[in-house]
Amino acid sequence: MATVVVQQHPVRHSSSPPPAISSSFSLSADSTPSQPPVPNKHIPVCPTGPAPPSSKIPATPPASPTLRHAAPLHGRPVLFPPDDFPIVCDDPPIYSVDADTLASAMEERASRPLPDPKHVFPWLHGLHPENHIQLGFFVSRRRSLRRVPRCLRFTAIVKVGGNLSKSRIKGAIAPQEILSKSGTSFLEADPPEGFSVRNFQIQTAKLAPLSDIVVYGEDDVDQKEVLQVANGIANAQKEWRKNFDPGQDVSLFNTFVLESTFREIEDKHPELIAVNCQGQLTGRVVDFFHWERLEMCHMAEASEITTNVWQGPTPDVNEHPLEDLGFDVFIETHDVASIPNLRYLSKISAQLEDGPQRLEFPSSGSVLASWNQVEVYDLIDTCRWIYHIANPEEPEQPTDADGDIPMVSLTSKPRKVFIHCGDGYTESSLLAIAYFMFAEGVPVHEAWLRLHCEKKRNFFAYPSDVAFLTSIQSRLLLESPAARGRSIPKTPEPSWLSRMDGSLPSRILPYMYLGNLNHANNPELLRALGIRRVLSIGEPVSWPPSEFEKWGLDSVMMVNEVQDNGIDPLTQEFDRCLKFIEKGKKDGTATLVHCRVGVSRSATICIAEVMACKGLSFPRAYCFVRARRLNVIIQPHLRFVYELLKWDELQQQKRNEPIHRDLEWPTIAREIALMNKPYSKQQ
Structure with a gap:
């Protein structure tokens, strides 16, 4: 399978716009x-x-x-x-x-x-x-x-x-x-x-x-x-x-x-x-833009989420023609797309012998309460159509509005379907989760966990996606091929689902997650993800005493008196924090590192761990973590970044290497400012 790279798309305006960075000076x-x-x-x-x-x-x-x-x-x-x-x-x-x-x-x-x-x-x-x-x-x-x-x-x-x-x-x-x-x-x-x-x-x-x-x-x-x-x-x-x-x-x-x-x-x-x-x-x-994209492609590279259906970043057709990528159908997800109907899907089916085919689907976060039943049916029909071409041995075929069977031979070979978007996970998450529910016959919460834990996919969904998928869950499971000949048991909705805003904490390393205070205050979700340790940087969790008893006092650590104010140092806590994370790694479990927002204090600790365990310089470790902090930009402030450069010197000394910086402080600051500049203009 060819490796695909990110093709850039216009920036999507988030429902939570970033604040403008106030300054009288800007880079040209x-x-x-x-x-x-x-x-x-x-x-x-x-x-x-x-x-x-x-x-x-x-x-x-x-x-x-x-x-x-x-x-x-x-x-x-x-x-x-x-x-x-x-x-x-x-x-x-x-x-x-x-x-x-x-x-x-x-x-x-x-x-x-x-x-x-x-x-x-x-x-x-x-x-x-x-x-x-x-x-x-x-x-x-x-x-x-x-x-x-x-x-x-x-x-x-x-x-x-x-x-x-x-x-x-x-x-x-x-x-x-x-x-x-x-x-x-x-x-x-x-x-x-x-x-x-x-x-x-x-x-x-x-x-x-x-x-x-x-x-x-x-x-x-x-x-x-x-x-x-x-x-x-x-x-x-x-x-x-x-x-x-x-x-x-x-x-x-x-x-x-x-x-x-x-x-x-x-x-x-x-x-x-x-x-x-x-x-x-x-x-x-080191070029920050280039390294971020390399890390993004590596983190979100195409992988099979269920039989013959893959998810990943949009391929660069200038570097790799569609015919060379090994997929038969490319489904691009983006904001302005509409759900295809069965007539259009039938047309695509008829053209499969001519070579790879393209179609579009709405992105995650675009689901509104105003969606009507026709669009819900079209979504389910799309899932059914994908399943049929990926698993042609199934005898049942979808029909269009007039009752006609689409032109697909029962003996046609299995087709490989690629669901993609610019970053490989955000805009495609809605369709990927919905199809996984349909193909595997599992409820939304199980789809969430299996995609993340079993399939190792990093994805980002919005609160509206959670509400929508939950509301159509019964219909999806009723139509699922996995339901044929058996009844799907009704499982109670886990308590963590109602408390989740759609996003999971970001998996930086197999044993280390980066998240916010909301993630930390959802201990049921953490346990479901295999997280058994919590490292709180400046922001304590709000758990009842019974929850602390379940986790054990040695599984929760609090770093006090560290505000994101540019004054409080964090360097003196690095060793203690990393030893706590390392203990979880040795025990075969994962640690959630969090502060309030999950982008500055906790991100600094995660960067320090990546530098220590992988032997990476600060610029490379910064891009490594930045690419994996799904949907948001990590924002360690000036002092934390400077402290990480000093930490880089210490790691080199521990490895008996001479001190050598990839880039100097003014260059690093300039690169970070230029990387963040496009987002600071979003309104």
Whole structure:
């Protein structure tokens, strides 16, 4: 069976729209190739919790921040001091570097441990002197916390000419991402209003003044243009030093131009190339969009849910023609489709000998209370038709409205049916569950569990899907081929079904689930899924004492006093949490990790576990968890992401490996901001 990949579709507007991300600074849409979001996902609201008790809103804005001269850098960076580099321009000074020096500088930076989080937060959150809300929450009158940390130093790569869709060095950005319209001063990155602990979009500009900046252009770009941008950056560094570090005689951060051509870098240091001169991803540099889609395809890859009926992501017909995928019928599920009637299905049956056939079906979540009986009958007829072509040995055939038998030979071979949608699970879940109920003769709750536990399918359904499938359950089972010659016993509806909103907790690993407080407060559902341990991060479960007795006190663990406020650290809890999860793994059971929403605190713990057990770097572990957190976007805030980068360093040391980051902090923050940007616009 050929492996299928995701084909992107227009984003579906969820019934629960994500909140807009408030910020005065946004990444330029022209600075990176346009990337469509994975369908159906949305950004949930993550409550920050209360402000620290000592927080007070200052009466007047504090003075402009200066460099915090505590915790200085140790060791000599490759690019500092720049005395040994050729000078291209004297005032302000601009230096020249070659490809080998750039590679050494980037390797040195990737191998240097990041400063402790306490030395860079809350400064990284963005503390604009006029943003009373942000200042009041984070620093109150402690002006020392607003000083620029001297312990930070990065290397920024700026590309001149064209966009970043080709000839892109690892981590490269466009000039407009850090320079104001004048081209001679840095952007003011800190938001002047609003409150956020997820200001990923400001990090590139915020950290540019604390970076040695290397400027290069595509090979066909005039060198004068490169020097012009470099001159603007050098002036911006000079202005910034005058305003924020007036006592420093020597420039701590400098501007360089790359004397080597892009093709030279491709030849000598291919490990630095993210996108080659033809606009192709090299695969040598982690690309968040690319890795998320790889993980999504792996997680939702096509699998057989019942005899000759498969579910998975929409195939890319440009890469794999339908004829090569091994399926006879492709049923695409999406929002604007209608339920096919028997006449149309009969037409498809007659054309099966001509090659693979396509039809459409409404998506999950599109079911409304206004659905009429004709549409219900059409749904059941669709299930019957799928069953007949997948199992042609069955003697009974469906008839159309006039009583005519569709043109399908009783001796025709079994046909393979592929139910698909963009992400492989969301929009196709309604039809997949309904057909599984029909084909297997099982009620909705059993279909839910068997698809997830036996068939290992990750799927997402909406509350309306639960209500609809429950309401038509008796009719589906009455028409089911599994009911022929026997009576299907009536089983009582389990109590967990009425308390479920349609979604199951997300299976990140076979022994670890990620969910929200609603999932945690449905212990009957957890037991049905094989979950026997619950790890609560900052949000306790509301169980009666009898429930705790059933689970046992050693099967429930609570991490206290961790709010999603950008202040409370979580690193010190990693080892304890992971030992708790590991105990469940050894016992052959699964652990639910949850907070309130299931996207920040608990997601951070799940990422830490994936990094530890699979030996993955943070970017890869982040994409691994993000792809498996069904229908919602994981949202660890800035401090949690930074702490996970420090956790990455610790895991490498435990494996006796040298410290080496796949990507630097400004690049990681930029990638996360760009990934979330399309969803933040949904209304």
